[in-house]
Amino acid sequence: MSSIATGLKGRAELGVALLLGAVGVLVFLDANGLVTPYSQSDPVGPKTVPFIVSGLLIICAILLAINVLRGGKGEVEGGEDVDLAHPADWKTVLPLAGAFILNILLIDWAGWVISGTVLFWGSVLALGSRHYIRDGLISVALALLTFYGFYLGLGIALPAGLLEGIL
Amino acid sequence: MDVWSSLMDGFATALTPMNLLFAVIGVLLGTAVGVLPGLGPAMTVALLLPVTAALEPTSAFIMFAGIYYGGMFGGSTTSILLNTPGESSSVVTAIEGNKMAKAGRAAQALATAAIGSFIAGTIGTALLAVFAPLVVQFAVSLGAPSYFAIMILALLAVTAVLGSSRLRGFASLALGLAIGLVGIDSVTGQRRLTFGQPLLVDGLDIVVVAVAIFAVGEALWVAAHLRRTPLHVIPVGRPWMGKKDWARSWKPWLRGTAFGFPFGALPAGGAEIPTFLSYVTEKRLTKHPEEFGKGAIEGVAGPEAANNAAAAGTLTPMLALGLPTNATAAVMLAAFTSYGIQPGPQLFSSQGPLVWALIASLFIGNFLLLLINLPLAPVWAKLLQLPRPYLYAGILFFATLGAYSVNLQAFDLVILLVLGALGFMMRRFGLPVLPLILGVILGPRIEGQLRKTLQLSAGDPAGLFSEPVAIVVYIIVAIILVWPLIFKLIRPNRPAKTPLLPANSGAADYSD
Amino acid sequence: MTIVVGYVPTPEGEAALTQAIAEAKKSNDTLLVINSSKGDALVDNRYAQEPDIQSIEERLADQGIQHIIKQPVRGHDAAAEVLDAADDNDAALIVIGLRRRSPVGKLIMGSVSQRILLEADCPVLAVKAE
Numbered sequence: 001m002s003s004i005a006t007g008l009k010g011r012a013e014l015g016v017a018l019l020l021g022a023v024g025v026l027v028f029l030d031a032n033g034l035v036t037p038y039s040q041s042d043p044v045g046p047k048t049v050p051f052i053v054s055g056l057l058i059i060c061a062i063l064l065a066i067n068v069l070r071g072g073k074g075e076v077e078g079g080e081d082v083d084l085a086h087p088a089d090w091k092t093v094l095p096l097a098g099a100f101i102l103n104i105l106l107i108d109w110a111g112w113v114i115s116g117t118v119l120f121w122g123s124v125l126a127l128g129s130r131h132y133i134r135d136g137l138i139s140v141a142l143a144l145l146t147f148y149g150f151y152l153g154l155g156i157a158l159p160a161g162l163l164e165g166i167l
Numbered sequence: 168m169d170v171w172s173s174l175m176d177g178f179a180t181a182l183t184p185m186n187l188l189f190a191v192i193g194v195l196l197g198t199a200v201g202v203l204p205g206l207g208p209a210m211t212v213a214l215l216l217p218v219t220a221a222l223e224p225t226s227a228f229i230m231f232a233g234i235y236y237g238g239m240f241g242g243s244t245t246s247i248l249l250n251t252p253g254e255s256s257s258v259v260t261a262i263e264g265n266k267m268a269k270a271g272r273a274a275q276a277l278a279t280a281a282i283g284s285f286i287a288g289t290i291g292t293a294l295l296a297v298f299a300p301l302v303v304q305f306a307v308s309l310g311a312p313s314y315f316a317i318m319i320l321a322l323l324a325v326t327a328v329l330g331s332s333r334l335r336g337f338a339s340l341a342l343g344l345a346i347g348l349v350g351i352d353s354v355t356g357q358r359r360l361t362f363g364q365p366l367l368v369d370g371l372d373i374v375v376v377a378v379a380i381f382a383v384g385e386a387l388w389v390a391a392h393l394r395r396t397p398l399h400v401i402p403v404g405r406p407w408m409g410k411k412d413w414a415r416s417w418k419p420w421l422r423g424t425a426f427g428f429p430f431g432a433l434p435a436g437g438a439e440i441p442t443f444l445s446y447v448t449e450k451r452l453t454k455h456p457e458e459f460g461k462g463a464i465e466g467v468a469g470p471e472a473a474n475n476a477a478a479a480g481t482l483t484p485m486l487a488l489g490l491p492t493n494a495t496a497a498v499m500l501a502a503f504t505s506y507g508i509q510p511g512p513q514l515f516s517s518q519g520p521l522v523w524a525l526i527a528s529l530f531i532g533n534f535l536l537l538l539i540n541l542p543l544a545p546v547w548a549k550l551l552q553l554p555r556p557y558l559y560a561g562i563l564f565f566a567t568l569g570a571y572s573v574n575l576q577a578f579d580l581v582i583l584l585v586l587g588a589l590g591f592m593m594r595r596f597g598l599p600v601l602p603l604i605l606g607v608i609l610g611p612r613i614e615g616q617l618r619k620t621l622q623l624s625a626g627d628p629a630g631l632f633s634e635p636v637a638i639v640v641y642i643i644v645a646i647i648l649v650w651p652l653i654f655k656l657i658r659p660n661r662p663a664k665t666p667l668l669p670a671n672s673g674a675a676d677y678s679d
Numbered sequence: 680m681t682i683v684v685g686y687v688p689t690p691e692g693e694a695a696l697t698q699a700i701a702e703a704k705k706s707n708d709t710l711l712v713i714n715s716s717k718g719d720a721l722v723d724n725r726y727a728q729e730p731d732i733q734s735i736e737e738r739l740a741d742q743g744i745q746h747i748i749k750q751p752v753r754g755h756d757a758a759a760e761v762l763d764a765a766d767d768n769d770a771a772l773i774v775i776g777l778r779r780r781s782p783v784g785k786l787i788m789g790s791v792s793q794r795i796l797l798e799a800d801c802p803v804l805a806v807k808a809e
């Protein structure tokens with residue numbers, strides 16, 4: 001790995017420290033805002049543990065920042081299907097996240113059958129499949145199957161949305 | 168409480184046609200996800216949690232147990248035929264197993280792995296059946312201070328012992344504890360970290376958190392780093408072993424079991440250390456030292472047995488104390504909670520029939536796994552040719568479906584995405600995910616015990632040390648915390664062996 | 680001129696390669712060996728691994744044949760990769776190996792060799808495994 005890449009990597013990890021610190025401060029402020037009179041039956045109160053957690057978060061944030069600035073680096077997680085020789089492939093991940101978000105926006109309005117189809121079809125496409133029609137058919141089939149499966153098998157009525165009355 | 172009669176009752180429950188069917192589904196699914204890249208038992212159980220909510224708890228847990236053991240069997244198949252162990256516990260198996268396969272002895276490697284897993288799993292489950300009630304007998308006498316101490320030990324042990332960076336482990340733990348805080352405080356009714364969002368008042372659903380971290384985070388992470396050069400599966404026929412292989416395998420199986428079970432049962436044991444110890448032991452004891460590094464059957468038999476015995480061991484603290492020590496156990500514990508079953512020492516008395524049916528189903532599952540893995544290993548290997556787009560799109564699809572179906576709220580999907588992104592980030596920067604999940608699950612329980620303890624002592628911190636068991640546990644905690652100093656003193660003596668241990672082992676347990 | 684050969688690590692693929700080497704010797708053309716994978720699965724046994732490629736490399740070098748070995752993984756199927764390579768290099772000949780397939784299998788999977796035979800702009804030499 002080139003030195004530029006490692007340099008960037010080091011800086012990016014400071015973001016993790018920042019996140020930890022931010023969450024720590026947030027937990028602290030939230031707990032601080034709680035108003036509870038001292039009670040004999042609950043001497044610990046609802047604040048103590050949040051304070052400890054926020055302390056732990058902030059300490060970790062500081063130590064992590066120091067560790068990163070000194071050149072420490074988290075070990076990137078490998079796996080069977082993971083090739084760490086390449087940098088993250090955002091061209092796959094972002095469309096994937098897009099399909100996911102589209103599903104969130106659509107699910108209550110258009111219903112699961114439509115939003116689920118969009119989700120699966122979009123994800124398969126984002127992951128590089130080029131069989132548009134075959135994938136489309138599989139997506140519709142999956143969405144319909146899960147819709148009826150959940151309804152008939154589990155008694156869970158997923159939203160029908162636009163297709164209300166048809167399904 | 169007679170173990171034998173309880174167990175027989177368990178068998179009677181587990182052998183009903185319906186439950187047997189779920190056991191078969193479980194072992195088939197488990198083997199499949201063990202073989203498939205990117206899927207693991209923890210993720211699968213998490214994905215199934217919402218679907219199984221409609222099932223009888225007993226049936227659901229019988230299925231989960233099948234998935235848990237099946238994942239181990241499937242994982243060994245891929246590490247032998249592919250040399251890409253996705254699971255940290257099969258890293259050691261791959262060392263000799265893949266060499267054997269390359270030398271044309273894949274059938275024997277698979278056979279010794281499957282039979283060894285069966286034997287170790289069976290012995291391990293028997294030990295579980297014997298020891299878990301003993302642990303319970305001991306545990307019911309403990310009070311809140313001891314529980315508090317034991318849970319702290321479990322959290323710290325998993326965080327500090329597993330994984331390559333303790334600092335990052337603690338960061339992950341702290342995030343998990345923070346997530347666990349969200350919602351109404353059960354004692355005072357105060358809203359914590361809800362930011363005025365009514366949807367957050369009930370807290371974050373553990374199902375949503377588990378699915379987000381294990382399924383969404385993992386799918387996004389793998390999608391970002393897909394392996395670009397396709398690999399070869401070493402072709403193999405039906406696994407079998409000759410007389411000589413049996414003679415060389417049976418001792419390593421038993422020794423592996425002896426390593427695996429106790430380590431699995433310890434709060435931070437996991438399967439990595441015993442598989443590694445087993446490998447080193449077999450290498451030292453073998454009559455064929457020249458074969459090690461070139462495909463020695465002992466090097467497959469021992470670690471595989473250790474791996475499966477550890478899996479059984481892990482269930483001991485999970486069932487007896489409600490303490491999960493690996494990712495799959497953590498998700499199974501979450502499943503107990505979502506069924507409204509209180510995990511802990513009361514489990515054996517309050518849910519006796521369920522627990523014993525679960526243990527009986529482990530024996531059955533093990534046997535089924537031997538049946539489906541021994542003749543069918545080549546068929547399972549075919550699963551590796553499944554096109555990835557369908558695989559990972561399927562994970563996202565079912566993750567969404569599952570998380571949504573819990574409360575039928577699109578808001579849960581937003582949380583799913585946010586926590587999925589967190590899971591992605593953690594994998595990217597080497598934060599192990601296991602401490603986070605444990606923090607979410609155990610955090611609220613730890614807080615409860617802490618408050619109970621100090622309530623009893625009227626706010627006096629000395630109450631924390633009021634039980635002898637608590638004091639002993641705190642001493643162990645202290646030892647764990649100073650362990651790196653001791654480790655630094657020992658390390659120079661064995662530098663050559665450390666690289667063999669998997670990196671980031673605490674986090675890798677679920678990823679197949 | 681160039682001769683394009685579609686190679687897979689199977690008896691058919693070997694037969695095609697052997698034939699292609701003979702052709703290249705005869706005409707003194709450059710041999711372009713294409714071994715592709717769609718790369719959409721973790722495992723693809725039709726994608727040649729490092730040692731395999733090395734031994735082909737040596738074999739071709741020993742015989743003094745000018746050669747290029749390409750292993751494209753771009754999500755295209757094998758037929759498209761071979762046809763692309765033939766087009767780009769103005770190939771004089773394409774050599775492929777034929778695999779026995781049942782009528783049903785052909786119906787479901789289609790046939791790489793059939794597509795090459797139908798769509799190629801140059802002569803195609805199809806060989807069977809011995």
